[in-house]
Amino acid sequence: RRVFVFARKSLLALAPGDGKLLWEFPWTPRIDASVSAATPLIIGDQVFISASYGAGAALLRVAGPKPEVVWSGDDILSSHYSPIVRHRGFLYGFDGRQEQRCRLRCVELQTGKVRWSEERFGAGTLLVAGEDLLILTERGELLVAPSSPEKFAPSARAQILGTDLRAHPALSGGRFYARDKSTLVCVDLRAAR
Numbered sequence: 001r002r003v004f005v006f007a008r009k010s011l012l013a014l015a016p017g018d019g020k021l022l023w024e025f026p027w028t029p030r031i032d033a034s035v036s037a038a039t040p041l042i043i044g045d046q047v048f049i050s051a052s053y054g055a056g057a058a059l060l061r062v063a064g065p066k067p068e069v070v071w072s073g074d075d076i077l078s079s080h081y082s083p084i085v086r087h088r089g090f091l092y093g094f095d096g097r098q099e100q101r102c103r104l105r106c107v108e109l110q111t112g113k114v115r116w117s118e119e120r121f122g123a124g125t126l127l128v129a130g131e132d133l134l135i136l137t138e139r140g141e142l143l144v145a146p147s148s149p150e151k152f153a154p155s156a157r158a159q160i161l162g163t164d165l166r167a168h169p170a171l172s173g174g175r176f177y178a179r180d181k182s183t184l185v186c187v188d189l190r191a192a193r
Contacts, residue, residue, distance in 0.1 A: 002062070004047060006040050011049055013062065025067045030054030038079035038093075041086055043109070046070065052080040052097045059112065071112035077105055081166060082125045085133070087147040090115065092133055098123035104135070106149050115149040125168050127176075129189070134171065136178055139163050142187065160185050 002022060005012040013022040029036060029051050036051040045063040050056070056074030060067040077084060077095050080102065084093035089109050095117070096102030104121040107114050124137035128147060132155075135143040140161030145154040165180040174190035 004040055004042065006036060006049065008036065011040065011047065011060070011067075013067075023066050025049075025060065027051065027055060027058070035081070037081040039083040041084055041091075043086060048084060048086075048091065048109075050077055050079040050084055050093070052078045057107075057112070059109065070110070073112060076112050076114060077107050080123060082123065083168070085126045085128050087128045087131075087133075090147070090149045092126055092128075092147060094121070094123050094126075098138065104152065106152070108149070116152055118152050123166075125166075127169060127171050129171055134169070134176060134189075136160075136165075136169050138165055140165060140180060142176065142178070144189075158187075160187055 001016055003014040003016050009028040011025040011027055015022055027049055031053040038050045041048040045061055047060045047062050049058050057077045058072035059070040061070055077093050079093050080098045082094050084091050091107045091109055094102045095105045101120040102123050104118040105114055106116045122137050124135055127134040131147055133145045133147045140159055140163055142158050142160045143154045144156040161180040167179050169178040176187040176189050178185055
């Protein structure tokens with residue numbers, strides 16, 4: 001049992017009982033005016049971390065006294081701010097900096113191999129719902145797509161909000177909640193089935 005803290009310059013593992021530092025894994029973006037904002041993903045005895053600004057992505061095995069790098073690289077899935085999601089052995093997320101029209105990607109969890117990449121997609125946030133990805137872009141568009149490692153093929157899309165949004169959406173009871181700077185919406189996804 002450990003508490004993981006994704007700090008400014010490293011991933012820390014702490015003992016939950018007393019807060020003692022168990023180990024530290026350096027993870028620093030190359031640009032000082034940067035942020036490591038994507039929440040790490042805990043998957044069994046592994047932790048996936050990602051940051052933009054030249055840091056990249058890494059899958060760590062954390063079962064032993066020190067973390068072991070399974071794979072890492074800056075050209076795989078470097079998230080600027082949006083958490084990465086996992087489904088059936090694959091990672092889905094936004095690669096690259098938001099202001100540079102990043103890519104939407106699917107990556108094999110255990111190898112780091114990019115399975116598909118939608119270039120110049122733009123930034124946004126993702127949720128997994130059943131077998132689907134719910135993608136909310138910064139431009140306020142909601143897309144529903146099967147979470148498939150074979151290809152990206154949206155089955156539905158709708159403009160539900162204005163532009164320039166980064167707030168992470170929520171899903172509860174088949175309802176999708178999202179907001180921009182001035183509006184909160186609830187989309188009933190049950191009707192689409």
